[in-house]
Amino acid sequence: MVGSEVFSGEVKKTEVLNGGFRRAIGLRIKETKEVYEGEVTELTPAETENPLSGYGKTISHVIVGLKTAKGTKQLRLDPSIYEAIQKERVVVGDVIYIEANTGAVKRVGRSDAYATEFDLEAEEYVPLPKGDVHKRKELVQDVTLHDLDMANARPQGGQDIMSVMGQLVKGGRTEVTDKLRREINKVVDRYIEQGVAELVPGVLFIDEVHMLDMECFTFLNKALESPMSPYVVLASNRANCVIRGTEYDNGGQGIVSPHGLPVDLLDRCMIVRTYPYKLDEVRHVLETRCRVEGTAVSAEALEKLANEGIQSSLRYALQLLTPASIIARLSGRTQIEPRDVGEMNSLFLDAKRSATVLREMETATAGRQGRPQ
Secondary structure (H helix, E strand, O other), rough: OOOHOOOOOOOOOHHHHHHHHOOOEEEEEEEEEEEEEEEEEEEEEEEEEEEOOOOOOEEEEEEEEEEEOOOOOOOEEOOHHHHHHHHHHOOOOEEEEOOOOOEEEEEEEHHHHHOOOOOOOOOOOOOOOOOOOOOEEEEEEEEEEEHHHHHHHOOOOOOOHHHHHOOOOOOOOOOHHHHHHHHHHHHHHOOOHHOOOEEEEOEEEEOOOOHEEEHHHHHHHHOOOOOOEEEEEEEEOOOOEEEEEOOOOOOOOOOOEEEEOOHHOOOOOOOOOOOOOOHHHHHHHHHHHHHHHOOEHHHHHHHHHHHHHHHHHHHHHHHHHHHHHHHHHHOOOOOHHHHHHHHHHHOOHHHHHHHHHHHHHHHHHHHHHHHOO
């Protein structure tokens, strides 16, 4: 996320940060179910007279034959399961599995034994299942704490965690209360203790962290102490600057701190030292970009672009590739030459040269204004 994202008119700043924290914390839920899995060899609905009317017939049951690499089994299923089979559009030759507890039917795909049935077909072929038809299957599903928050903000079903996962839909930004989050944390803790779920902490990357204010930094200090906290990476391109939200403190000068972060939060951080790019590194990045984009460039032009990246910035040198390739193509050449890079420098200015031109213009303007008429 970007630091400026927290300034939203819909929800509070701390709510946006809290949502980012909980998006970065995963919950891996493992559930063991009894299923019947195999290739459908028989699908025969049995009809009987409708007891409510003497003019029609109704499905009394359905006979389903399933085959695996180890054996076959014939099942007599309820009519409601036959409706689920029809919704999945199951036919003989499909690989399916049926949950024993709920009767849910899932079509996995077409058996690969029918792969040569047609020359061209938009169908997914799967191998014949191994083992017995009736087996225990472990299902793993990953969900974030933020997903659970949003699902419980509009509860529509059961209170068990699998029912909650079925409600992970609908957009819109809803502010979740701290009380609800504490209740969700209790349920998550209970499932972790029972071995049903596993907490998977992720990484929350906050770019332009100097855009946050003191209220957000106070929240970060508290959130980082929580046992349910992800790994947090803060990025800033500021040196010493005023902490946002303290502009009227210290006699109206604001509180100045390294990177725009309060000192107590900096004490919690491990600061990674960065260095400017070297010439070889700039050249390697340019070579990689040219290779990915399919742009041909001569060795001399590449060297000139690398020097441009050292003198100005790597980003500026990368941005020169596209217009330089257009100039080369319009000139009837298949690769970028040094003169194309030189022409780009006559058309565009990097940030440093642009600032120099503006200062010269300002000096010239001030000189003309100070000259006596």
